Amino acid sequence: MVCSCISGMGKYLPDYILTNDGLAEIVETSDDWIRERTGIRERRISHGEATWQMALKAARDCVADWQGNPQDIDFVIVTTLTPDYYTPNTASAIAAELGCDHAFGFDLSAACTGFVYALDVADSYIKAGKANHVLIVSVENMTRILDFTDRTTCVLFGDGAGAAILSACEDGNNRGVISSYLALDGGRRSVLTVPATVCHEKMPWEETVADTNGHHAVMMDGTEVFRFSIGAITEAVDKALERAGLTIDDIAWFIPHQANIRIIQHFAHRYHLDMEKIFTNIDKYGNTSSASIPICLKEMKEQGKIQKGQLGLIVGFGGGLSYGAAVIEF
Numbered sequence: 001m002v003c004s005c006i007s008g009m010g011k012y013l014p015d016y017i018l019t020n021d022g023l024a025e026i027v028e029t030s031d032d033w034i035r036e037r038t039g040i041r042e043r044r045i046s047h048g049e050a051t052w053q054m055a056l057k058a059a060r061d062c063v064a065d066w067q068g069n070p071q072d073i074d075f076v077i078v079t080t081l082t083p084d085y086y087t088p089n090t091a092s093a094i095a096a097e098l099g100c101d102h103a104f105g106f107d108l109s110a111a112c113t114g115f116v117y118a119l120d121v122a123d124s125y126i127k128a129g130k131a132n133h134v135l136i137v138s139v140e141n142m143t144r145i146l147d148f149t150d151r152t153t154c155v156l157f158g159d160g161a162g163a164a165i166l167s168a169c170e171d172g173n174n175r176g177v178i179s180s181y182l183a184l185d186g187g188r189r190s191v192l193t194v195p196a197t198v199c200h201e202k203m204p205w206e207e208t209v210a211d212t213n214g215h216h217a218v219m220m221d222g223t224e225v226f227r228f229s230i231g232a233i234t235e236a237v238d239k240a241l242e243r244a245g246l247t248i249d250d251i252a253w254f255i256p257h258q259a260n261i262r263i264i265q266h267f268a269h270r271y272h273l274d275m276e277k278i279f280t281n282i283d284k285y286g287n288t289s290s291a292s293i294p295i296c297l298k299e300m301k302e303q304g305k306i307q308k309g310q311l312g313l314i315v316g317f318g319g320g321l322s323y324g325a326a327v328i329e330f
């Protein structure tokens with residue numbers, strides 16, 4: 001049976017660092033408050049870089065790690081909630097600039113769960129025999145959609161991109177993506193929103209740019225999102241493990257979406273996990289939405305943490321309210 005294995009990983013983080021003390025000069029907050037409530041110390045800010053440009057840098061890093069030919073990539077998925085254009089999609093820019101001349105592709109919108117959703121789509125295409133090498137790029141220019149007068153949201157997010165290539169491989173060498181579970185709680189979607197430019201409160205001819213500007217920022221009921229995240233993680237982790245026929249003790253590494261260290265600590269407590277088994281980098285980058293999990297995967301590889309044959313569990317949750325998890329053999 002054909003499996004889909006992660007054959008390359010990449011990341012890109014902008015150089016510009018905004019520390020908590022730096023944020024405290026912009027909005028009424030403090031390093032102590034942010035660290036205690038979120039675990040974040042600093043975040044990266046894209047300085048004039050478009051979303052597709054950050055995505056391309058992560059994609060190039062990923063292709064270098066893969067050591068393959070971009071001509072052999074047959075499917076490009078970009079996950080982002082901060083595209084530069086409604087159309088063309090970001091995937092078309094990545095495919096063209098990388099030289100994926102035979103690829104089709106699209107952007108996938110599932111907020112912070114984007115990478116988990118994309119992994120499942122890529123895995124399904126490979127197992128159906130419709131693709132051999134799928135490039136996933138998860139990229140977020142979050143600081144472009146933050147209201148820097150709203151201290152309850154602007155301290156949480158940062159910019160960055162992560163990428164992975166999934167390749168068809170024969171069972172026996174590596175099981176790759178072993179199981180996945182995706183879910184959506186649309187009934188609660190209003191607790192985390194970023195309105196688009198198309199605003200339906202007025203007739204289109206009554207609307208001006210001034211009317212809609214300022215409404216494109218992240219708006220969030222933090223307490224409700226926190227509560228949702230706790231339940232979503234448990235459901236997704238339990239279902240992904242059940243589908244894999246595994247238990248929590250079989251997993252060497254847990255890679256949760258980096259939203260808040262307290263959510264991650266709650267997860268560790270719930271499953272009696274040593275924090276050493278959970279990879280975190282939220283202190284350096286904040287919440288980079290869908291980019292957070294692939295950035296973690298790349299950093300784990302760079303730090304020599306991943307051993308071939310080990311099992312990892314990724315779990316994501318966010319706007320939608322979307323959530324999901326997957327079990328992977330490295």
Ligand code: COA
Nearest residue numbers: 029030033037112151152155222223225226259260317318
């Ligand atoms: N700096 C200083 N004080 C702040 C602050 C900031 N950046 N943001 C909020 N506060 C204040 C509040 O105004 C409030 O003050 P009050 O008691 O005088 O009214 C106090 O801190 C407590 O606010 P509260 O909202 O109860 O804090 P919290 O412990 O719930 O933490 C979040 C807030 C946003 C960090 C937390 O709810 C959270 O992480 N939610 C999940 C968010 C998330 O992960 N979203 C993305 C999901 S993908």
